[in-house]
Amino acid sequence: MSVLGRSELTFKSYARNIAAMALHFGKIRTELDVEQVQEYFFLLQKRSKTPSQTYFKHTVYGLRFLLKSERLPYEFLHLPSIKHEKKLPTVLSKEEVWRLLKSCHLLKHKVLIGLLYGCGLRCMEVRSLRLQDLDFDRLQLKVVQGKGKKDRYVPLSQHLIRGLKSYIEAEKPQIYLFNGQPAGRAGGDFDSRYSQRGVQWAVKQACKVAGITKDVCVHTLRHTFATHLLEDGLDIISLKNLLGHENIETTMEYLHIAQLDTQKAFSPLDTLFAKCSSNGSVH
Structure with missing residues (x-):
């Protein structure tokens, strides 16, 4: 993992999740059959008192890395695919x-x-x-x-x-x-x-x-930094370099959030009221 450039945090996450699975069955992971693996994944997803979806995903990632290290295909344990949710980040004004x-x-x-x-x-x-x-x-x-x-x-x-x-x-x-x-x-x-x-x-x-009620985390401030710079006129390439992004596609996601003057979205109610209220049509 170190040679591949994985962080210490990633190593600890993979090790913790794979160890928990081994302790649950009393076997090393490559000795488990497909039914046991599916049973364990079901338990993770149904766990009510922990963030099971995150734990579930990290367990899958850890097992993928383990199988890769053992030169075994993902099909060896019938590992499920992980769907990446497309969510826009929270941004502060x-x-x-x-x-x-x-x-x-x-x-x-x-x-x-x-x-x-x-x-x-x-x-x-x-x-x-x-x-x-x-x-x-x-x-x-x-x-x-x-x-x-x-x-x-x-x-x-x-x-x-x-x-x-x-x-x-x-x-x-x-x-x-x-x-x-x-x-x-x-x-x-x-x-x-x-x-x-x-x-x-x-x-x-x-x-x-x-008194901020938005769902804010530490990374929200980074998202806000990027969005505000775009709105203040910084070009996308300069923003990419400031954020340290590898690919421009990652930076371009902020174009969906920033309210730029050239393409600032508005509600049709604004033009409706502006037009009709002046004619006395709306009370």
């Missing part, structure tokens, strides 16, 4: 982003959300951000080995730089911009990254205080 920033009580959380939205960073990217990756003179931030093992540069807003300088002066981080708790060392050096759960909690708490 600029007013909602402003409320989100204003609702942060801690400067750390305000800077964190400012980076997620203002630079379009993924959760792992903002957690891995080091002091040496910030270039205030050139107004840019270096994302080191983002998704796809690629580096990229993104611009830093002057407003965000002021917040970053205040935060660094107050918190005095050493290696990572956002430090985690020192493991097993009371009062030790903060040399670990801020946890994924900590980032998620900060975003959820800010949404709660701001």
